[in-house]
Amino acid sequence: MYESSLTDGQWSVLEPLFPQRDPRRGGRPLRHVPHDLAPWDAAYRWFRCWSADGTWDRVHDRLRDLVRVAEGRDRxxxxxxxxxxxxxxxxxxxxxGWDAGKRTRGRKRHLLVDTGGLLLRAVVHAASVQERAGAKLVLTGITTVFPLLGLVWADAGYANRVDRGLLGWARDHAGVELVIVPRNADVRGFQVLPRRWVVERTFAWLGRCRRLARDYERKPAHAEAMIKVAMIRLMAARLAGEDIEPQGPIETEAARRLQDELNQDPQ
Known part of the structure; x- marks a missing residue:
């Protein structure tokens, strides 16, 4: 039993959502892998198959709906x-690609999250793709999946003073209002910005998963699937009544801010 292993409570949440093993094919039950590492080709085969057939997407989206309902919010x-x-x-x-601003060779993880930090859509693309182009990849067709979505907060990198075309594109083509949350120019260093801190916390949740500390995947689709897997683990723990988030002054303050914002505008 490893610290990363699913508990019985978490598996009870997840088991009905995954494809069931065909007893005619034999083999171990899907959860009962060897105590050490499973053969890499077997583990990768299931991961690849579930990425291709949408299993990770279906499980993730179902759990997100359940968590939102459990928190008293609309699906x-x-x-x-x-x-x-x-x-x-x-x-x-x-x-x-190469991100000139961050001086990093790799990929960008573009996330759209709800006001509680749960993932709505993830798109992984080359780091050389700028924010405004990446935002279009994320927002295209978003109201088809989330018809009630009408407001999206983002930072100033998505619409500078010279080029604000993305705001019009989001309104006319994606059907949402993109609201820019600017930094306070008079304050140096790190700032906790209204609304935007929620997605930063989601990135922190993902950062606790070693597989996401860097980008290890050769395919962007698999990188997106790994993000879904990390969120599935987090949401399964919540639904099983197992709080896996660290507790401390930072987390307490984050919870207070979130509750204040939800009380003002519960979305």
Whole structure:
């Protein structure tokens, strides 16, 4: 039993959502892998198959709906937060680029999360793709999946003073209002910005997973799937009543801020 292993409570949440083993094919039950590491080709085969057939997507989206309902919110979000994170690519693969601003060779993880930090959409692309182009990849067709979504917060990198075309594109083509949350120019260093801190916390959740400390995947689709797997683990723990988040002054303050914002505008 490892610290990273699913508990019985978490598995009870997840088991009905995954494809069931065909007893005619034999083999161990899907959860009962060897105590040490499973053969890499077997583990990769299931991961690849579930990435291709949408299993990770279906499990993730179902758990997100259950968590939102458990928190007293509608399954369909009406507001979201957008941001990206550049991850250094450990090896080669598809869609590798250079982020001149971060001086990093790798990929960008572009996330759209709800006001509680749960993932709505993840798009992984080359780090050379700028924020405004990446935002279009994330927001295209978003209201087809989330018809109540009408408001998206983002930072100033998505619409500077010279080029604010993304705001019009988001309104006319994606059907959402993109609201820029600017930094306070008079304050140096790190700032906790209204609404935007939520997606930063989501990146921190992902950063606790060693597989996501860097970008180890050769395919962007698999990098996106790994993000879903990390969120599945987090949401399964919540639904099983097992709080896996660290407790301390930072977490306490984050919870207070989130509750204040939800009380003002519960979305």
């Amino acid at each position: 369909q979000p009406s507001a979201a937060v957008l941001d990206s994170q550049t991850a250094h690519s450990h090896e080669g693969g598809d869609a590798i």
